[in-house]
Amino acid sequence: MNYQWNWGVFLQPTAAGDDIYLGWMLSGLQMTVMLSLSAWLIALLLGAVIGVLRTVPNRFLSGLAATYVELFRNVPLLVQLFIWYFVLPELVPASLGDAYKQSHPVFQQFLAAMVCLGLFTSARVAEQVRSGINALPRGQKNAGLALGFSLPQVYRHVLLPMAFRLIVPPLTSEFLNIFKNSAVCSTIGLLELAAQGRQLVDYTAQPYESFIAVTVAYVAINIIVMTLMKKLEDKVRVPGYMGGK
């Protein structure tokens, strides 16, 4: 192979003249991080609610939550994304749909991507929350009720604080997944990290440099998230429980 390596490409001005190519990469990285963090917030809040609903002694509510989880788990993320982006604006009342379609394209892409990733991940978080709650000894709930807590109070003060500590490791991997899954959003034109990488290939014809740069960026995100979550895990560890001291 006679490939001409040129790492200097990142410092060249872009064809559009607005920046250097490194600037494109960094703005892609920024988009990936913003998108993932905002979607993660949705996923955590919604996932906690749905996960709790799956464990409550009410057939209707737990069934509803189960349906939610199955729906989001059994349709590919890409299909969900296209449905949010292309289909939903057509199906909502026209005034809302038009308002969406007339907004800034980047806003449209970001909103669809954030909601899609958030809801997709919330179904997974919900499953973890449920298994965390179910992993607690049954006596815990009874003890809470015996002390006169209401059921919501038992969840708020007894079950959830412990369940969340138990599921920090699986939540870490969901948190990592959301960064990786955000790359799917390049398909609707959102200029996040993977999309900037592809754009760079089109403009510079230096595919290896740009793919390596993007890959390294994802690995770096991975390492940073894992380190932070490990810190969190140590911090919330309960003494005398699960390897706690």
Added chain:
Amino acid sequence: MVYEFDWSSIPGALPFLWDGMKISLEITLTAIVVGIVWGTLLAMMRLSSVKPLSLFAAGYVNLFRAVPLVMVLLWFFLIVPKFIEQAFSLPPGTDLRLTSAMIGFALFESAYYSEIIRAGIQSVPKGQMAACQALGMTYGQAMRLVILPQAFRNMVPLLLTQGIILFQDTSLVYVSALADFFGAAYKVGDRDGRLVELLLFAGLVYFVLCFAASMLVKHLQKKYHPA
């Protein structure tokens, strides 16, 4: 104004969609088979006491698990054609997208399968290996006759679930414009101006297939692990 659905372009497109589904299934099956075989080898390397082997396996698995599938596929669509064209001296521009996709998925999924298999091997109590050794079995015999059969039994539900996830993930070959089931649906919808209907139809088909498969896995799990 309410959206007026028009599903009329679907019946005529069914043969084309079915061709797409065959590509999706082909990629899924290849990746499952190669993934489990290569994943088992990776898991055994990872658990081996030979440092270079375990380091290689750890590096392989961690790298593939850190990078988004979309990115992995882009890499393979870039690299594989170059290699194959040179190795078999094919004319440049031969359509190798399906081959690239299969290789990419197989190598990517191996990393995930190897983690499942490693956990499976570790779920077999340590005393089992000691008992095999005490009976004079070699490491290979112990693995083949005692450890792996038990490990795989514990892992079947997880391996199948991973297969379902993999089937969903094959839709990402969209990035190479390969007409798998999703790609085909998108093309038809785009052509007929009926993207809304085709996307909903694709979603429904995926849901029905994956939901049925996951129910089947749950059923198998109950049957073989009643506890």
Added chain:
Amino acid sequence: MIQIANVSKSYGSFDVLKDCSTTVNKGEVIVVCGPSGSGKSTLIKCVNGLEPFQSGQIIVNGTSVGDPKTNLSKLRAHVGMVFQHFELFPHMSITENLAIAQIKVLKRNRDEAVDKGLKLLDRVGLKAHAHKFPGQLSGGQQQRVAIARALAMDPICMLFDEPTSALDPEMINEVLDVMTELAQEGMTMMCVTHEMGFAKRVANRVIFMDHGRIVEDDSKDAFFANPRSERAQQFLAKILHH
């Protein structure tokens, strides 16, 4: 039969075994006891090389266990071992559990192996359970199958690693009876156990370990009548009065 000479083993700075030496002669029954963490299980696992050790020497029937040139599989095929948690193979029937190593390790043909296995199963009183799986048997029954599995290899000696400590009290005797019978037939045995009744009945010698050292190595009568070390006296007092 088994010579253990100056064996030491440590994990980092923690000594698991310190300069342990003893000998087991053909036909002897040795009971190894001591508080938990004293190294007795580690010592017995060193005898068939399941645990490596850093210094010293163990010779089993003329073969050095620590020698890297030794084919450990070959040696282990003739040294029977019974584990605390039985370690039957849960995915195989009892018959298959008894036959598998005979077929794959000793290269016996299947009929011969099954035949031999069933004979031994009969001997431990479980012939009727041949077709069952380990999970369908009680702990005591599983342990008797495990003994039969080891015997099927025609071992020159048997190692027992706390064979009754994972059992419910009412099942302990059925296992000890099989072991007693085996001892009376002249099998060379090394048993890590807390069952002092068993030791009194069949042991030739008792080894007492503490903190990785062999503290007492005495004839059974001497050990029970008058243990020399204070540590062994305390241990015996505790274990015999409950």
